Every structure is written in structure tokens, then in C-alpha cells.
Amino acid sequence: MTDRGVSPLEADLAAAAAGAALDTMAREWLRTDGPADRLALADRIFTMLRPAFLS
Secondary structure, three states, X not given: OHHXXXXXXXXXXXXXXXXXXXXXXXXXXXXXXXXXXXXXXXXXXXXXXXXXXXX
């Protein structure tokens, strides 16, 4: 990923954060007993995470 200006450390962190975000989305979906829109939850969670990766 260094050809895109992202160090291996940053790439690993982004991948781990994305995995954690998806786990969080699944737990929130289960907490609501399934009626929540999973795509809307994913959008909300990744929107919350995005500022951490802006330069």
C-alpha cells in the first residue's frame, strides 16, 4: 500500500478498525433484535470512524 501513500502500519490499523466497525455494527443490529437497517448502521459507524483517518 505504500504506492498509495499509506504505510503498512496505517493499512493494518485501517483494516483492524474496519473489522471492529463491522463487529460493532453486528452487535448493534443484534441489540435491536434485527429490525435496524444494517446498511444504515454501517454508514453511520463508518461516518463516525472516518475523521480518524483524514489527514
